Amino acid sequence: MPPHHPTTVYLSAPDMVRLVRRKGLSACIAGVAERIEREFLRWHDFDKSARLACHSAVGVIELMPIADASQFAFKYVNGHPGNHRHGLPTVMAFGVLADVATGTPCLLSELTLTTAIRTAAMSALAARKLARPGSRSMALIGNGAQSEFQALAFRDGVGVRELRLFDTDPRASAKLAANLAGQGLELRLCASIAEAVRGADIVTTVTADKSNATILTPEMIEPGMHLNAVGGDCPGKTELHRGVLEAATVFVEYEPQTRIEGDIQQLPADFAVTEFWQVLAGTHPGRSHAAEVTVFDSVGFALEDYAALAFMRDTAAELGIGETIELVPHSPDPKDLFGILRDAPLRGATSAAAVADRGMRLRAAA
């Protein structure tokens, strides 16, 4: 068999910026949402596990693997709420798609920008199924790096037209408002969480603090609201008062992981939740009446990254973006790894037959 060089496509962060600019951010969010829906509908095809988290006093580093019969994917992602003090992003990520049949890492991609896109796509997909039909207004609590993506995903995917913004850092809200100017959204900067939440159809919480915060308390919640709780995604990092959860119907991505990381970590292990794929598959009705309060307790699941990596791979190929890197050595003979170290240029003589000849002479001499 002639050598078949393992090739890896690399999408750098600047490549991804080019890709998203050329494809359009809205098209990327919609494309990833469609892909997430497609993958969630074949939930049982995947070998799933809760992500592997390495916690320190200042943050977390996680590996998120998942596989089906043909592809293995994983994401590396950190969460360091204090990073802005060093001028660094809170969340940085990259990921890989590999071929299950051979183990070849086929795609290495930035996922910092992509994570913001896939999280927003997932949130909007869930809200499209769980929020009251005709939802138009959304409170957006936490106006950091992910907030623009959430806003646009809900505008395009759910029909939200009015946003009420709140952040403990007014500069963050101002940045968000500036970035969303001219995007067909009515914006209101609010002085408190309660003010932002009052009368909203949907409430999205996407805060970064690594603490058991109570961004939303029971008295703020109105009948029929849909809560999109994105920021409570780590042991010890929650956003909702437990009373909010107790009075609501709670949907999660992958229950074993959300029990550890989600807002429901505050509740007993037998508190009833529904995995969202069941709503897509039609085995759970989702929202049952207009006054029901629904919560999507989102922590981010590897299958969303699998979907996002696949979308980005296909889009990069379509647009001719990315480069091929030699992450794995190209050896003329895969059984002769040592051969790549020889100083002389690699010879035809490393063919099995020629090597066998040399070897046999040596054996005769021994």
Added chain:
Amino acid sequence: MPPHHPTTVYLSAPDMVRLVRRKGLSACIAGVAERIEREFLRWHDFDKSARLACHSAVGVIELMPIADASQFAFKYVNGHPGNHRHGLPTVMAFGVLADVATGTPCLLSELTLTTAIRTAAMSALAARKLARPGSRSMALIGNGAQSEFQALAFRDGVGVRELRLFDTDPRASAKLAANLAGQGLELRLCASIAEAVRGADIVTTVTADKSNATILTPEMIEPGMHLNAVGGDCPGKTELHRGVLEAATVFVEYEPQTRIEGDIQQLPADFAVTEFWQVLAGTHPGRSHAAEVTVFDSVGFALEDYAALAFMRDTAAELGIGETIELVPHSPDPKDLFGILRDAPLRGATSAAAVADRGMRLRAAA
């Protein structure tokens, strides 16, 4: 705080070939062995876990994370014994070193070549402590991609001068013999495992078949032998007959992982084994007498990759090898991820104050 761009050094496979050629393979193996010893001596500083394995009918893909207070490391590695039929290597790997304080992925490196180096370094380090002093002869069963590295590590680190080679594929043995010609080793190609093992001081098994093989059976084992069992490293993939283990003193890397993956997977969970770091630390005597049979049931542990990544990072810096890649976006404002998508060149106006100005005007207008 001005933005502090997260930078990642990338060592490609060709970079690693250059590095190993310039530093010298022996120096790399010795350097990695020294680094492994140093890290194993601070065993309790590390947050350890059994690796995460994704099995298919034809192979396995694994993620191997580990961290101490300052660095997080992981390796991606596959094992596909049938890959040579597609002209691909059995084992392909890459890995990352990241900063625990910020989550920045600081180094992305090929680890295919490096895995062969670190596995050989680990084997020789264990044999230096566990084999009989003055061991000179070694049987090398399995003459594939890793075998040259094992041979040279035992020559340099243990003092082996005579090798007996066996592989079910005679071309593999011939390739190994050709590659080792002129390296100060006396080589003998053997017609059977038994012939190779007879009278050897050390027996190294480094076969690739994913099956419960019995490469070594009790009647082959002689008093005082040290067995370096490298290839049994997956559930359902073993090399030693259980009787060989039962009659020996068994050392492992990280017990929870080896119970699942090592040759000891055949034995009850209470079969006594010793973690090798204890021998280095002096809390276990290692070999107790000349007639004792010792087994290093090696499966490959994340701490060895941590050590290898650190050695390669330092050596690359010393030799000026590698390049800086933009795996994580460089944003003028880490809280403004959306800002990197703006079509216009990134402006000075994205400073927090300027954005706040724009935002406040917008608020007043709302």
